[in-house]
Amino acid sequence: MKAALLQMTSGIDHAANAAVLVDAVAKAADAGAAMLFTPEMSGLLDRDRARAAASIVAEPDDRVLAAVREAAARHGLWVNLGSLAVRHGDRLANRGFVIDDAGAIRARYDKLHLFDVDLPPSREGGGESWRESAAYTAGKAAVVVETPIGRLGLSICYDLRFPDLYRALSDAGATVLAIPAAFTRPTGAAHWEVLLRARAIEAGAFVLAAAQTGRHADGRETWGHSLAIDPWGDVLLDMGDAAGLAMVEFDMGRLADVRARIPALRHRRPVPAVTRA
Template sequence: MTFAVIQMVSQDDVQANLVTAYRLLEQAASKGAKLVVLPENFVAIGHVNPAALGQAEALGTGPVLLWLSRSAQALGLWIVAGTIPLPPDDQPHAKPRACCLVISDKGERVARYDKLHLFNADVDDRQGSYREGDHYAAGQDIVVVDTPVGRLGLTVCYDLRFPELYTALREAGAELIAAPSAFTAITGEAHWDILIRARAIETQCYILAAAQGGLHPRGRETWGHSAIIDPWGRILEESSTGEAVIVGQRDTVQQQELRKRMPITQHRRFGFTTLPLPGAS
């Protein structure tokens, strides 16, 4: 059960990013991966008009969805497509969501997750202020999907700071959780490693943390350090910055034994809701 996470340094040129992503997907396939996670904003980061990108895809005139389908088929991969701006399926002219798609090796879309928690925060870096909500609407649903490497929960970046989402995914049967991300250099240095390891420990899931890692348009800098974390919280593989392809394998017996020896889902004393609060969208 081999999987991979890809690290990129995406720019605002969609076609150039797709060329880079395909080259890295080829490397993952050559290493035996069956499922690959691309980072958040792999198509374009810092693009001035994400709504236009999303609307073109929704109307069938954009390059990304067709590229995803063809790439998955050509390489025999399941692709967790980081995020792309995409409006709701039935509202092509609506405000886009930060959408994570799962594409099967047949080129078919098998799942869609719209990022629940939008990054509206001030950071002491060159950009200073991040207002994701100005460009995107928040999602409303948790998503878990069956894949060749196990039952996969979907999250994106800022979601890592909300452990209740990860608990809900575990309760929904997740065995692995994807976390395509674009953490800033400052927040990443402070919190990235702690968060991805904590989410693995709390859920007893593999965390597939695919990140952006480098310099982007308009002075944005991301932390990188993409990693694969096992259910005990160990870092199995990790990169630093720049492009990277890291590969790992799921040990199903070890994971099952851990969950049996320490049955945290049975020990939980606090209830929670698996749905976002009213008005979250």
């Protein structure tokens, strides 16, 4: 099985971001990938909310989404479009999409956990404040979808820190977990790889995590290091900090082998109420 991961430095120009995505669809299809994975906020990354608001539209009017759907159909490739900012009532949603090889949307997922944090200064950067909930509404449901590479469980960025979500996805039969992201440099340096490997091990699943990287037009910096990880926690691909497209091959037989060796999914039990001693 072969998948493609796109590592981007998305900016504030929708058209430029769409062109990168469309080109990646063509190249991934030419390389024989069954599916392409793109980062969180593939269509627009802009911390200036007043400026960004003028460009964010409802899903049916989103030109980036339309361009990726058309490219997927033209090249016969499934795509996990990591996420786009879309209008959702009087607020916004951070929404991921699974698009099939005919350009149809097979699944949508709105990010459940919103990034509201204050990062202290550190040697990796920081001193930043983020309030995703000021503009975005949280999703209401976890999502699993059948794809050519297996049953895919969807999540986005900050969701990575909440293992209960991945337990629910693996309980629903997910064998591959998509974790598109735009991790900051300080949190990426500290936690990105270790959390991704933990989610793969706990769920006994492959993890495909396409990420944003580098310095963006809005001034932010993201960590990069898009990763593919197998169910044992071994890193199959690390894209470093350069933007670009990479291919990863993985054997679904590895999934059965790992789950047989460590049958933790079969041993799961409901957690009883906590007793205070």
